Amino acid sequence: MSTQRKAVALISGGLDSLLAARLMLEQGIHVEGINFYTGFCVEGHTHAIRKKDKAKPKRNNALWSAEQLGIKLHIVDIIEEYKDVLINPKHGYGANMNPCLDCKIFMVSKAKQWMQEHGFDFIITGEVMGQRPMSQRKDLLPVVVRESGADDRLLRPLCAKNLAATLPEREGWVNREKLLDFSGRNRKPQMALAKQFGFEDYATPAGGCCFLTDANYSRKLVDLWQARNKKDYEFDDIMLLKVGRHLRPAPHYKLIISREDGENKFLNGYRKQFATIEIKSHNGPLTLVDGQMTEKDMQQAARIASRFSQGRNADQVEVKITLLSGREKFLQIKPMPASEINQAWYI
């Protein structure tokens, strides 16, 4: 009796990785999933924060995929290691701050390390040739193979027939004839296959699964680096870029103004790390201040923050500013009218 071969599948939570893993299970391969958490994954976060999303069922799509497949899933925190990928991408950025090719190379190399540590035989991904402009271009698929070090132990079941045979195919661990030849951006073949396998309600994220492909998010990240005069970040920085309105009225300080109750609660957890602005006389948002404010800045910041409170049309509102030193300052100010808010302040 032959040994059952083992594959580690990169599971993003999207349809392609779900189908790729399923194809391997069909061939009797033992499959376990691996999911990498960079800190920029769209999964979970804002869904958990914003109240307007609370009516939607909350689920982690990578876990959902694993459950559909009946396989184990290992979620790996790569937040720290990922910094170098994002800050110094060898192959550059895509349309926004997305280093997709470096990211894929990094994740496959991490999967290879996991494969070796756990005695697995090969790696599978849901890549489809030509589907994405950066990481899945025909001429770049071999770059992932080479630079990740996975070499011919990287199998892409959805488009394998368009590529040279890999070790699992040559050794007969998997039957190449039963692999697929998908290519291009047309999603219909994947949707038909999903139907054939009985997968319904799978995730179809419009903007992909990474915040770095989002233009608004990328702009905030670039602003953060410019303001600090260095390309670096901490985990809290990148979390906060997902929350609230971000306004920079002056180069040396930024306001993060919550948009609703869920964000208020989330920002409340950062009180010890930032100066805060609260509207005391009316219902209003909690605002975090990133940077140092002068006395004059405090007047301006209080007027801006109160613009987003229920006192926006009042002649005067009471505002409390709590500095990082713990010093509290109460101001009576007139909220800034919309016409005075410089649109260039919005990041």
Place this chain on the structure above:
Amino acid sequence: MSHYSLDARNSLCPMPVIKTQNRVNELSAGDTLEVSCTDPGALNDIPAWCRINGHEILQAIEQKDEVVITIRVGSN
């Protein structure tokens, strides 16, 4: 068999799942782990992680702004 607790409050999914996974991997079959979270998403995600990895959910309760989930570690 021992009982342990894990504070995963003030972190958003999937971090509570990752913290739970990493702690469970250090424990022995039959041990129990009580995880406290503030992200309501954990109420779905931690049980899902337990189901696919062979651990048992003994209790999952939501109280005010906190979710508390008790797990019995499986033998896998």
